[in-house]
Amino acid sequence: MNLIDTYVSEVGRHLPKKTRADIEAEIRSILQDMLEERSQKTGKPVDEEMTLEVLKAYGAPEKVAATYLGERYLIGPRLYPIFMLVLRIVLMVTGSLAIIGLGIALSQTLGNSQNAFETILKAIANFAASIITALGNIVLIFAILEWALYRAGGKVEVKGLPKEKEWDPRLLMKISPPNRVKLGEMIAEIIGCFAAIVIFNFYPQIIGFTPSLNGVVESGNWAVGFGNVTFTPLLSETFFHFVPYMTLVWALTIILNIVLLRMGYWTAVTRIFLISLKIISIIIVAAMLAGPSLIAVTTSTLTTAIGDADTARILMIMLTQFVRFALWITIIGNGIEIIRAAYRLATNNVLSITTGKS
């Protein structure tokens, strides 16, 4: 194999199979033309030195191959915004799950600082591992998508990306800061609602406490199985009567947030939907306040658990007051949300009448 052949096959090594032979033949032909011209100019026959000069002038094989390939991306500009969005969502979900997991694991090691330290270290290691795995998977999926788009020759419309002809500058008014959907807020709410649905519907036993063998009250269900101790639920039957209604509100909130994440901005319809959800939430919470106690624990069960009637009585009062306080806070919070959404709804309408239609 002579120098030209070696050079040409080296260029070919960086080219796709489909076009390799054709480009190789073309480069070989060009190099022979160049050598021929140089030989005529200098009046000398083609030798190794002349070949080396021509190859040097033609350029490094990988650079020559790159000129035939055009710009290649692992994740190109078309997919990059969606890639970043997916990445942020996955990182936030992974982070939230890691924090929830750490919380549960830490509560299992109550009172043991060495175990707690180990648990935190393990949680950090697990979190790092899951982030790397998630990142790797996402990059892999997007790289495959990018490759498929490249193969399709850019004729494929990427779903989720705005099409040029659909672009309407009036959209800018809709996505002005007050109307822009806050990604973190939306995702946090989705995770919160999802966790609430799962916990209250499928794992209600997590919310309660079990007097352990040494007389210390432990929360949650992890002490179940130690001897004859029994699990005492914290929340009453009355509370669980409300769970189906709350589940409906949580599920609708998740749907609303997913729609908002897709749209990227608030509209009058989504704001009205949010206001309706908040009104339903206030009605449910108000019914909770007006109805029988939501707490299953009584002073006597607490006395049995703690062994001191006075402390149990104080704890019971604090618990009852805390529940009432939490319910009122929920009502006030929902009320503020309603006022805020209604205000934005009203001011946006004014905007669209005064500036949008003019």
Place this chain on the structure above:
Amino acid sequence: MTNESFENVILELRRGVIVLAVLSQLGEQQYGYSLIKRLSESGLEIDQGTLYPLLRRLESQGLLKSDWRIEADRPRRYYVLSDEGRNLLPRLKEEWTGIVSMMDEML
């Protein structure tokens, strides 16, 4: 403006005319190296790494066609305007004339 910036702007300007220059010279068949020399003689120096991939791209767009021929015991690829390229060239020339007069006015 530094010398480097000046060179970059000149490069950008030249890049814009390469396609039209190449198409204008391919009314008759040319192989790659002869085309590069012809353009060079007319004053337009084009890097080989730019010209050959460009010829392939124009061919894939249907503006050029090519065929291999054996000459002096070795193959050469000849490029020439396709029917579509021939139809397009006068319109491109017209567009170019428009750009030149517009720029003349502007400058």
